[in-house]
Amino acid sequence: xxxxxxxxxxxxxxxxxxxxxxxxxxxxxxxxxxxxxxxxxxxxxxxxxxxxxxxxxxxxxxxxxxxxxxxxxxxxxxxxxxxxxxxxxxxxxxxxxxxxxxxxxxxxxxxxxxxxxxxxxxxxxxxxxxxxxxxxxxxxxxxxxxxxxxxxxxxxxxxxxxxxxxxxxxxxxxxxxxxxxxxxxxxxxxxxxxxxxxxxxxxxxxxxxxxxxxxxxxxxxxxxxxxxxxxxxxxxxxxxxxxxxxxxxxxxxxxxxxxxxxxxxxxxxxxxxxxxxxxxxxxxxxxxxxxxxxxxxxxxxxxxxxxxxxxxxxxxxxxxxxxxxxxxxxxxxxxxxxxxxxxxxxxxxxxxxxxxxxxxxxxxxxxxxxxxxxxxxxxxxxxxxxxxxxxxxxxxxxxxxxxxxxxxxxxxxxxxxxxxxxxxxxxxxx
Numbered sequence: 001x002x003x004x005x006x007x008x009x010x011x012x013x014x015x016x017x018x019x020x021x022x023x024x025x026x027x028x029x030x031x032x033x034x035x036x037x038x039x040x041x042x043x044x045x046x047x048x049x050x051x052x053x054x055x056x057x058x059x060x061x062x063x064x065x066x067x068x069x070x071x072x073x074x075x076x077x078x079x080x081x082x083x084x085x086x087x088x089x090x091x092x093x094x095x096x097x098x099x100x101x102x103x104x105x106x107x108x109x110x111x112x113x114x115x116x117x118x119x120x121x122x123x124x125x126x127x128x129x130x131x132x133x134x135x136x137x138x139x140x141x142x143x144x145x146x147x148x149x150x151x152x153x154x155x156x157x158x159x160x161x162x163x164x165x166x167x168x169x170x171x172x173x174x175x176x177x178x179x180x181x182x183x184x185x186x187x188x189x190x191x192x193x194x195x196x197x198x199x200x201x202x203x204x205x206x207x208x209x210x211x212x213x214x215x216x217x218x219x220x221x222x223x224x225x226x227x228x229x230x231x232x233x234x235x236x237x238x239x240x241x242x243x244x245x246x247x248x249x250x251x252x253x254x255x256x257x258x259x260x261x262x263x264x265x266x267x268x269x270x271x272x273x274x275x276x277x278x279x280x281x282x283x284x285x286x287x288x289x290x291x292x293x294x295x296x297x298x299x300x301x302x303x304x305x306x307x308x309x310x311x312x313x314x315x316x317x318x319x320x321x322x323x324x325x326x327x328x329x330x331x332x333x334x335x336x337x338x339x340x341x342x343x344x345x346x347x348x349x350x351x352x353x354x355x356x357x358x359x360x361x362x363x364x365x366x367x368x369x370x371x372x373x374x375x376x377x378x379x380x381x382x383x384x385x386x387x388x389x390x391x392x393x394x395x396x397x398x399x400x401x402x403x404x405x406x407x408x409x410x411x412x413x414x415x416x417x418x419x420x421x422x423x424x425x426x427x428x429x430x
Contacts, residue, residue, distance in 0.1 A: 013041030013082030015120035015143025016069035041119030042066030042082035049088040098150035102346035120144035159211035162237035174315035246281035
């Protein structure tokens with residue numbers, strides 16, 4: 001099965017503890033401290049592997065951990081650093097923080113290698129704490145723990161052109177004719193179960209990359225069929241070739257098919273409808289008499305006034321295909337070259353630092369309510385949408401995992417008591 005969205009847990013390595021020891025050598029009655037430093041924990045790194053085109057490998061292994069740093073040793077021995085873990089992903093993979101859905105990094109367009117979680121710092125050995133007044137320090141610094149995060153990997157195909165259309169309109173046949181892609185072709189729905197990429201070469205002009213997006217159906221934007229799994233692959237494309245079965249060989253109305261799929265694009269991401277489109281009216285080789293002229297005229301009258309040209313083609317015979325491709329190349333040259341990159345929204349160092357910041361839980365005798373304050377609380381409220389079910393679930397988990405509920409219960413909170421967290425007030429119930 002093709003996988004283009006997976007959830008995994010990533011973790012950087014713990015720093016090694018510093019060591020406590022003292023020189024013990026022949027003829028040295030009281031040697032000084034010689035405990036070495038602990039090693040640094042390994043980093044968790046994402047790296048693009050252009051040989052990959054799916055996230056299938058992540059279906060069988062959901063947890064990825066870098067190596068821990070080793071503790072320091074006697075005689076000022078520094079502990080070994082933990083091994084970095086390099087996680088290979090296909091180009092175009094977007095890494096998101098699971099709870100908030102915010103983008104951590106987009107592994108595309110020049111972003112080939114990214115340290116996502118830095119390893120914990122190694123602790124200092126007692127040799128670092130000797131002073132004229134403290135010549136026998138009996139303590140060392142513990143290593144800092146690594147960081148752990150649940151993330152979602154989404155593969156968003158990198159292509160200049162997206163090939164859209166209902167199942168069995170001839171997209172796979174077209175792609176195999178115009179590019180180096182070799183998709184499986186058969187006469188049944190969803191024969192293409194994963195996006196196919198092909199490079200189109202043109203004489204006297206630059207080529208381009210085209211992606212055959214598996215056949216969409218009505219309701220795809222709501223997740224019907226494999227809608228969401230496929231629609232995410234068109235978010236980077238600059239132009240759409242919208243292919244229809246103009247001969248209605250399966251009884252479908254080509255004009256209605258275009259309207260239905262454009263509505264799915266709008267419902268999934270309204271910005272997609274603003275991108276240039278061209279209609280490839282396929283299967284003209286099976287028309288009889290004046291049928292082709294009638295159907296093509298209807299399509300042109302409907303869409304060309306909207307700036308969407310119609311090209312009658314046959315993916316089987318090659319009729320009209322060359323003209324279509326050169327038009328697409330011309331339109332691509334007119335579109336700004338800036339790639340579609342998903343900007344970073346989640347700063348790991350800042351967000352995870354919040355978890356280490358203090359908070360206080362007190363009881364306000366005057367207003368008879370429990371007050372929870374601190375930078376950790378304030379920042380959490382700033383990025384959490386409590387009106388959404390997902391946001392409220394994150395809020396509940398935050399209260400439990402950060403010990404806030406335990407602190408409230410220690411103070412004697414009872415059901416129905418009021419809790420105030422800055423501008424937020426709510427009644428406490430288990």
